[in-house]
Amino acid sequence: MGRVRVSILGSTGLVGQWMVKLLENHPFIDVVKLSASPGKVGRRYGDAVHWFIPGDIPEYARDIELVSTEPLDHKDVDVVLSALPNEVAGSVESKLLASGINVVSNASPERLSPSVPLINPEVNWNHLEILRSTKGNWLVKNPNCTAAIISMPLKPLQDLIHELHIVTLQSVSGAGYLGLSYLAIDGNVIPFIKGEEEKIDAEINKMLGKQSPGNYEPWGRPIYVTSTRVPVKYGHMAVIHAVLKEPMDRDKVINALRNFRSLPQEAELPTAPKEPVKVLDRIDAPQPARDLDPMAVSVGRVSVRNNVLRMVVLGDNLVRGAAGITILTLETMKHLKLI
Structure with missing residues (x-):
C-alpha cells in the first residue's frame, strides 16, 4: 500500500495537536507539512505550539518548520487536513481547491453543499463513492x-x-x-x-x-x-x-x-x-x-x-468528533482506492 503525504492546517490548535499526535508512526500516512497562523510561520513546531493535550509533542513534529496556508506551500502533498477555525477555513480551503489540492476538513463551511460528502465513516462511508465521478480534486467534510x-x-x-x-x-x-x-x-x-x-x-x-x-x-x-x-x-x-x-x-x-x-x-x-x-x-x-x-x-x-x-x-x-474522524475518513478513502 502506497503512503499518503499530508499537511495539517491549524496544527497548533487543539484539533490540530490531536492530528499531529494521532499520526505519529501511522502505518501509511506521513505528515510532511505543518501550517499555522501568519505570526508563527517560519518557526519550529516545537517552539511555536502551546501543547495542551496529554503526552509530549511527538518527536517527528518538533523540528518541522511551520508554513503558511497558501497553496504554493502545499503543492507536493496528496491531501491537506484542515483544522482551521470556521471563520477563516472557507477562504483558505477555496484557494487550495482552486489550485488543485485535495482537502479533508473539520470546518463547517460547505458541509451542506450538495456536491460535498459529509462523512462519519461508520455512518455513511458509502457517500464517499460520489468522488468517483468527480473530475479533478475534491473536498470532503467532517460533521460537527x-x-x-x-x-x-x-x-x-x-x-x-x-x-x-x-x-x-x-x-x-x-x-x-x-x-x-x-x-x-x-x-x-x-x-x-x-x-x-x-x-x-x-x-x-x-x-x-x-x-x-x-x-x-x-x-x-x-x-x-x-x-x-x-x-x-x-x-x-x-x-x-x-x-x-x-x-x-x-x-x-x-x-x-x-x-x-x-x-x-x-x-x-x-x-x-x-x-x-x-x-x-x-x-x-x-x-x-x-x-x-x-x-x-x-x-x-x-x-x-x-x-x-x-x-x-x-x-x-476532539478525537471522535474532530481529529480522529479526519484521519479515519482518510484511511477509509485509501481503503476504497479514492486516493
Whole structure:
C-alpha cells in the first residue's frame, strides 16, 4: 500500500495537536507539512505550539518548520487536513481547491453543499463513492463534533425512528482551548450555543440520508435539539429521546447497538475502534471522567417506554468528533482506492 503525504492546517490548535499526535508512526500516512497562523510561520513546531493535550509533542513534529496556508506551500502533498477555525477555513480551503489540492476538513463551511460528502465513516462511508465521478480534486467534510457522536448510535436504529428530541451537554473544549479558562462557565451551565442546534439537525439528516453526485436526499426525520455548554473539559454528552415507529423491546435495541459494525471495522482500519458503540450497564454511565473513549461512543441509561427510546450518549469531541474522524475518513478513502 502506497503512503499518503499530508499537511495539517491549524496544527497548533487543539484539533490540530490531536492530528499531529494521532499520526505519529501511522502505518501509511506521513505528515510532511505543518501550517499555522501568519505570526508563527517560519518557526519550529516545537517552539511555536502551546501543547495542551496529554503526552509530549511527538518527536517527528518538533523540528518541522511551520508554513503558511497558501497553496504554493502545499503543492507536493496528496491531501491537506484542515483544522482551521470556521471563520477563516472557507477562504483558505477555496484557494487550495482552486489550485488543485485535495482537502479533508473539520470546518463547517460547505458541509451542506450538495456536491460535498459529509462523512462519519461508520455512518455513511458509502457517500464517499460520489468522488468517483468527480473530475479533478475534491473536498470532503467532517460533521460537527456533536453530530458525529450522536449519529453513531442512531445509525443501527435509523429505520426505526420517527422523530428525535435531543439535549446536549457539551464540554468547554468544544469552544477551543481558550474556553478552558472557565471564565464564563465555572459553576455554571449555558443553555445556548450559537448555531449548534441547527448544525446538529441538518448534519444528522444529511449523514443518515442518501447521497448522489451533486445532490443528497435528507433522512427527513424531525430533530428537536437543545444545546448546552457545561463545566467539563473534555467530552460531549447527549440525552436522546427517540420516538419509534412502533414499540420495541429494550434488549433488541441494546443488541442492535452492541452488534453495530461498519466498513472501518471490517477493514480493520488503524484508527477505527473495534467496537464503535459501547453499551455500558452501570446505572450511572456514561460519565466523561470515567467512560470517555477516543474513538468509540459510549451509551448508557437505555430504556424503552411504549414507543419512546431514551439513551445517554458520550463521545470525545476532539478525537471522535474532530481529529480522529479526519484521519479515519482518510484511511477509509485509501481503503476504497479514492486516493
